[in-house]
Amino acid sequence: MTITIALPSKGRLKEDSIAALERAGLKIIAPSDARSYRARVENRDEIEIAYMSASEIARELGEGTLDLGVTGEDLVQETIADWENRVAIGARLGFGRADVIVAVPEAWLDVDTMADLDDVAAEFRQRHGRRLRIATKYWRLTQKFFSSQHGIQVYRIVESLGATEGAPAAGSADVIVDITSTGSTLRANKLKILDDGIILRSEACLVQSLKPRSSQDEAAIASVFAALNA
Ligand SMILES: Nc1ncnc2c1ncn2[C@@H]1O[C@H](COP(=O)(O)OP(=O)(O)OP(=O)(O)O)[C@@H](O)[C@H]1O
Ligand SMILES: O=P(O)(O)OC[C@H]1O[C@H](OP(=O)(O)OP(=O)(O)O)[C@H](O)[C@@H]1O
Known part of the structure; x- marks a missing residue:
């Protein structure tokens, strides 16, 4: 054998x-x-x-x-x-x-936690006429973290197979879930990790x-x- x-x-x-x-x-x-x-x-x-x-x-x-x-x-x-x-x-x-993380634009000054993001998601449709969009290739981890662990239900996943950190600036998503190791790609794209936004340390x-x-x-x-x- x-x-x-x-x-x-x-x-x-x-x-x-x-x-x-x-x-x-x-x-x-x-x-x-x-x-x-x-x-x-x-x-x-x-x-x-x-x-x-x-x-x-x-x-x-x-x-x-x-x-x-x-x-x-x-x-x-x-x-x-x-x-x-x-x-x-x-x-x-x-x-x-590498860590799988939730990151939002640095410009979102009053969004630092998943609870803050929940508030944003809840208001998003009213303000912008659509759901909060999350760019990621980590569908399963994202759904588990947002829906099961944080009770956030109103969002839409936008599949991203590369250059995910570019999605918010490109306008194709609002926030991202992706891997980071040194953090330089996040910094270069003016994104910040939420304080409780580490989904997994891999x-x-x-x-x-x-x-x-x-x-x-x-x-x-x-x-x-x-x-x-x-
Ligand atoms: N800076 C990093 N960026 C992306 N993945 C990383 C990084 N550091 C470590 N990893 C880990 O490396 C693994 C992916 O490795 P790699 O990118 O070589 O695979 P891949 O060749 O893209 O695989 P596949 O072709 O199956 O997608 C993941 O488990 C990821 O967590
Ligand atoms: O935190 P950092 O050290 O900046 O690393 C994170 C980045 O590295 C990986 O991309 P990479 O350019 O290696 O390409 P890949 O997505 O094809 O793996 C990953 O997808 C992130 O974008």
Whole structure:
């Protein structure tokens, strides 16, 4: 039996993921064809490595087609419906840190909290003839935070697949929900994070799919977590 560990094939999480496994004693043998998205681990024939995009890793963990994967917690929570029952976050890896936040224009001087934003949302239609628009690619996290946690119901999500911080200035949204790490993109676009507007502090994690599997595979997974958490 083999278990499959998926690692990001590109982007900011790729190199750190490989390094984290190597520090845990899992040395990845590069495939003979560098364009291949499959690899093996030295002296661990029961482990197969698959390279794929970070969001695809989250999706496939949710569907149970992978055993383990390294991806961001934000992508886990956003991509997988009912994520707590489908996957388990087994190790936080200390890189890929970023916060998913609610930010509003700096010019909104009297809006500093989610309660202030609730007031704005409630008045928005009367004042502007439409609902408050939130630009984001984090639909699920936004709905959970606004509707379930803060009881804000009157808003509209405008899907943004990039340059989200530009949406308020461009006039396509009023506020945003996006990732920030250094804060420089928010500052450059004259946006401020609400005082209680941190939805999630995310980092790269090793995540396990919660599907039934053989005791041999369970043991292989446990040994990977033990090595990483050692
Ligand atoms: N400054 C940052 N901007 C965006 N994402 C970041 C940042 N810092 C860390 N991350 C994390 O990196 C992950 C996304 O990584 P990356 O952008 O490499 O993926 P991607 O290649 O865009 O993935 P996909 O192709 O699946 O969308 C997310 O979990 C995110 O939280
Ligand atoms: O707080 P900061 O350090 O400014 O980082 C945050 C920005 O970085 C990411 O964009 P990036 O330009 O990396 O492109 P991406 O959206 O394609 O990941 C992210 O989407 C934010 O816009």
